[in-house]
Amino acid sequence: MSNQARTVDPGLALQRLLAVAVLLAVWQVVVFSGVLPSMTPGVVEIAAAIGSTITSAVFWASLGKTMLAALSGWLIAVAAGTGLGLLVGSLPRLDRSSSILIDFGRSFPVLALMPVVIMMLGSNTRMEIVVVALSCLWPVLVQTIYGARRQEAAVVDTVRTFRIPKLLWFRRVLLPGAMPFIATGIRISASISILVAVGVEVLSQAPGIGRQITLAQQAQHWDKAFAYLFFAGLVGWGIALLLQTAEARLLKWNRQANG
Amino acid sequence: MAETAVSTRPDNARRRTRTVRTGTSPAARLLERSWLIAVVFILWWVLSARSTNFFVPSLQEILAVLARDLSSGVIPDGAAYSLTNLAAGLLLAVAVGIVLGLILGEANRLRQVVDPVIHFFRSVPQAALVPLIIGAFGMGQGPKIYTIAFACMWPVLLNTIDGVLGVEPTVRRFAKVYRIPPGLYFRRVVLPAALPQIVAGVRVALPIGITVMVVSELFAATRGLGFYILNSSATFQVPETWAGALFVGVIGYILSVAFVLCERRILRWYIKSGAK
Amino acid sequence: MSLQTAHSPARRATEQLMQVRGLTMSYGSGAAENKILQDLDLDVRAGEFVSIVGPSGVGKTTLLRCLSGLLAPKAGTISVGGQQITGPHPDLAVVFQDYSRSLLPWMSTRENVAFPLQGKGMGKAERNALADRNLAAVGLAGQGDKYPWEMSGGMQQRVAIARALAYNAKVLLMDEPFASVDAQTRFDLEDLVIDLHTNLGVTVILVTHDIDEALYLADKVVVIAEKPATVVDVIETNFGEVRDQVETKADPRFAEARARILHRLRDH
Numbered sequence: 001m002s003n004q005a006r007t008v009d010p011g012l013a014l015q016r017l018l019a020v021a022v023l024l025a026v027w028q029v030v031v032f033s034g035v036l037p038s039m040t041p042g043v044v045e046i047a048a049a050i051g052s053t054i055t056s057a058v059f060w061a062s063l064g065k066t067m068l069a070a071l072s073g074w075l076i077a078v079a080a081g082t083g084l085g086l087l088v089g090s091l092p093r094l095d096r097s098s099s100i101l102i103d104f105g106r107s108f109p110v111l112a113l114m115p116v117v118i119m120m121l122g123s124n125t126r127m128e129i130v131v132v133a134l135s136c137l138w139p140v141l142v143q144t145i146y147g148a149r150r151q152e153a154a155v156v157d158t159v160r161t162f163r164i165p166k167l168l169w170f171r172r173v174l175l176p177g178a179m180p181f182i183a184t185g186i187r188i189s190a191s192i193s194i195l196v197a198v199g200v201e202v203l204s205q206a207p208g209i210g211r212q213i214t215l216a217q218q219a220q221h222w223d224k225a226f227a228y229l230f231f232a233g234l235v236g237w238g239i240a241l242l243l244q245t246a247e248a249r250l251l252k253w254n255r256q257a258n259g
Numbered sequence: 260m261a262e263t264a265v266s267t268r269p270d271n272a273r274r275r276t277r278t279v280r281t282g283t284s285p286a287a288r289l290l291e292r293s294w295l296i297a298v299v300f301i302l303w304w305v306l307s308a309r310s311t312n313f314f315v316p317s318l319q320e321i322l323a324v325l326a327r328d329l330s331s332g333v334i335p336d337g338a339a340y341s342l343t344n345l346a347a348g349l350l351l352a353v354a355v356g357i358v359l360g361l362i363l364g365e366a367n368r369l370r371q372v373v374d375p376v377i378h379f380f381r382s383v384p385q386a387a388l389v390p391l392i393i394g395a396f397g398m399g400q401g402p403k404i405y406t407i408a409f410a411c412m413w414p415v416l417l418n419t420i421d422g423v424l425g426v427e428p429t430v431r432r433f434a435k436v437y438r439i440p441p442g443l444y445f446r447r448v449v450l451p452a453a454l455p456q457i458v459a460g461v462r463v464a465l466p467i468g469i470t471v472m473v474v475s476e477l478f479a480a481t482r483g484l485g486f487y488i489l490n491s492s493a494t495f496q497v498p499e500t501w502a503g504a505l506f507v508g509v510i511g512y513i514l515s516v517a518f519v520l521c522e523r524r525i526l527r528w529y530i531k532s533g534a535k
Numbered sequence: 536m537s538l539q540t541a542h543s544p545a546r547r548a549t550e551q552l553m554q555v556r557g558l559t560m561s562y563g564s565g566a567a568e569n570k571i572l573q574d575l576d577l578d579v580r581a582g583e584f585v586s587i588v589g590p591s592g593v594g595k596t597t598l599l600r601c602l603s604g605l606l607a608p609k610a611g612t613i614s615v616g617g618q619q620i621t622g623p624h625p626d627l628a629v630v631f632q633d634y635s636r637s638l639l640p641w642m643s644t645r646e647n648v649a650f651p652l653q654g655k656g657m658g659k660a661e662r663n664a665l666a667d668r669n670l671a672a673v674g675l676a677g678q679g680d681k682y683p684w685e686m687s688g689g690m691q692q693r694v695a696i697a698r699a700l701a702y703n704a705k706v707l708l709m710d711e712p713f714a715s716v717d718a719q720t721r722f723d724l725e726d727l728v729i730d731l732h733t734n735l736g737v738t739v740i741l742v743t744h745d746i747d748e749a750l751y752l753a754d755k756v757v758v759i760a761e762k763p764a765t766v767v768d769v770i771e772t773n774f775g776e777v778r779d780q781v782e783t784k785a786d787p788r789f790a791e792a793r794a795r796i797l798h799r800l801r802d803h
Binding site: 012015016018019020023036037039040093096097098099100101103104106107108109110111112113114115116118119120191194195196198199202203209210213214217218222225226228229232233234235236237240 | 288291292293294295296299312314315368371372373374375376378379380382383384385386387388389390391394395396466469470472473474477478484485488489491492497500501503504507508511512514515516
């Protein structure tokens with residue numbers, strides 16, 4: 001879909017704007033009709049709040065804190081997940097032995113562990129980074145294992161007949177071969193990092209966008225809460241788009257080679 | 260939208276590249292698959308037994324508390340509440356996601372028009388909705404179910420669209436040539452053809468649902484597993500907090516394993532046909 | 536055929552290079568044992584071009600995997616230059632049937648050809664120069680920066696051949712190398728391999744199910760058949776050094792040898 005979006009089509013752009021307008025109109029009608037609780041802000045209030053939020057220092061500070069925590073946790077997870085995944089995926093014995101443990105870990109709702117982590121580390125950015133890293137680790141790990149496992153028989157034979165040394169094999173065959181899968185894991189976990197960071201902030205006193213949403217809601221500043229929600233969505237969307245583009249560019253060979 | 264959908268067959272990747280090893284007995288295989296878990300368990304047990312940190316209770320204590328609250332009915336009661344919310348939210352998400360996905364998958368123009376809106380909504384961090392929905396609608400069961408449904412809908416929707424787009428053009432043409440009526444066409448052609456992708460979407464939605472379930476209860480609740488964890492940590496009942504978190508993890512694992520088993524059942528024709 | 540010279544070294548094969556004795560291979564064990572190869576003998580002289588021909592499913596690929604050291608045989612010995620092989624060996628280079636998968640899509644063709652040399656510890660400048668030279672030898676001069684997936688199947692197989700040549704092995708093992716390309720490309724590649732064999736004096740063992748291909752290319756055709764497979768005939772061709780897709784195949788000796796192989800395969 002993003003490819004289609006890139007080819008400029010004025011008619012489509014207009015219709016898209018129209019779709020957004022319809023959505024906002026429906027929202028306004030619903031608010032007026034009284035179906036939603038009375039404190040639900042209308043379109044104009046939310047728009048005004050978005051305007052005032054974007055110029056406030058608090059917003060930029062909390063955005064920075066959320067991004068920093070998400071990015072740090074994500075980077076830790078990517079480094080650990082890739083290394084561990086290549087190791088596990090290329091050693092069939094270890095792969096089989098660790099499969100239950102990894103399946104358990106990936107299906108663990110890490111946010112449920114947050115109260116425990118808060119008890120040990122306190123309600124701060126460090127705790128947030130730990131929870132983000134723990135959540136982001138699994139997609140990277142699991143995808144990397146898939147990638148490392150999936151070695152073409154022909155490539156394995158080639159590497160053996162030409163007696164490629166282990167280190168060279170790791171660097172030039174295993175890693176690039178698994179790269180499309182690793183990239184997927186990295187991309188998935190990037191979205192998760194923002195999601196979890198905001199989630200942690202909503203639930204704890206760790207500073208950031210999520211914390212602002214909770215505070216705004218508790219203070220009955222609903223328009224502000226919606227504005228923050230809007231920006232949280234925007235950030236998530238932006239990151240997804242960014243990584244998709246980067247992946248398409250860096251892994252051109254993968255798309256081409258597989259038709 | 261193809262790049263946003265999740266592959267239907269990560270679990271099959273294992274089968275494709277590993278040849279079945281003959282000559283190992285079931286017992287040996289069981290040992291191979293379980294020794295690492297045993298090691299982790301024993302290490303945790305031994306290391307935590309000597310823990311002097313108030314916040315790191317011994318595994319023995321955690322398990323004792325878990326057994327106590329399981330048999331007293333506190334945890335089963337919470338689990339029943341939480342899982343009911345999860346099931347209701349997930350069902351709602353699947354129903355809405357499939358219907359919308361089938362429509363958007365077939366209506367090309369409409370799909371292109373609403374594409375940015377869909378991608379914006381699915382990018383909204385699900386946990387951020389919790390304060391708003393619960394704040395507006397209260398701590399009851401309904402708001403929790405809606406939050407779960409909202410969060411789970413996007414993967415189902417996106418994967419359904421992707422599944423519909425992936426229907427063989429030949430099949431599509433065949434339906435046109437034989438003038439299959441729309442109702443029958445959706446029910447017997449598009450839906451089964453898109454089913455592998457839809458199921459994959461639900462597989463993605465499940466852990467999201469579990470997370471939102473816990474978060475909605477950790478935020479504000481009077482019942483449920485999340486409430487159990489929150490209440491224990493607020494009253495400094497440390498082993499209970501650990502036990503609750505661990506129990507939620509086990510539930511998550513059991514549900515995902517059960518889902519994979521169901522998936523194999525439902526999609527037997529697909530796996531057997533070896534379709535790509 | 537322009538590369539032909541009157542005194543090419545290749546067809547003066549004398550010295551024994553590769554020796555296979557009593558090669559036996561099977562999968563599984565006990566009652567479930569599936570015997571593939573039985574007591575197979577093979578002699579290859581230095582500079583010789585040997586074709587191994589047999590029907591589909593007879594175990595040709597298994598044989599080639601044993602010869603290349605990828606599979607350890609159940610019994611028997613394989614030696615190269617008097618040295619018994621126990622695994623992949625620097626004197627053996629393999630060209631696989633599945634060219635599109637055996638080339639690494641994330642490397643340019645030059646990097647693909649140079650990769651085994653990097654494995655040998657050769658410096659970058661040297662291995663790239665060598666890769667370019669070998670790419671030129673297979674008719675791909677100046678194409679080193681392209682990626683395999685930008686090339687046709689025939690060109691990809693040329694890259695795979697260049698990679699095997701650059702490895703500088705004494706024996707080139709080819710497993711149905713032209714089975715997945717169209718007929719015209721196939722003829723071009725066959726003539727390329729004949730040229731390379733004649734000019735570089737490399738020893739070639741080529742496995743194929745195509746009798747015409749086996750005869751056209753080789754100095755010696757080894758016919759394998761039966762289950763488990765064993766050598767049922769060995770034919771020395773004597774069509775001379777210069778071969779031509781039309782003339783050689785119209786040679787009465789070619790027809791005679793062809794008939795003989797067909798008879799052999801039908802009898803078994």
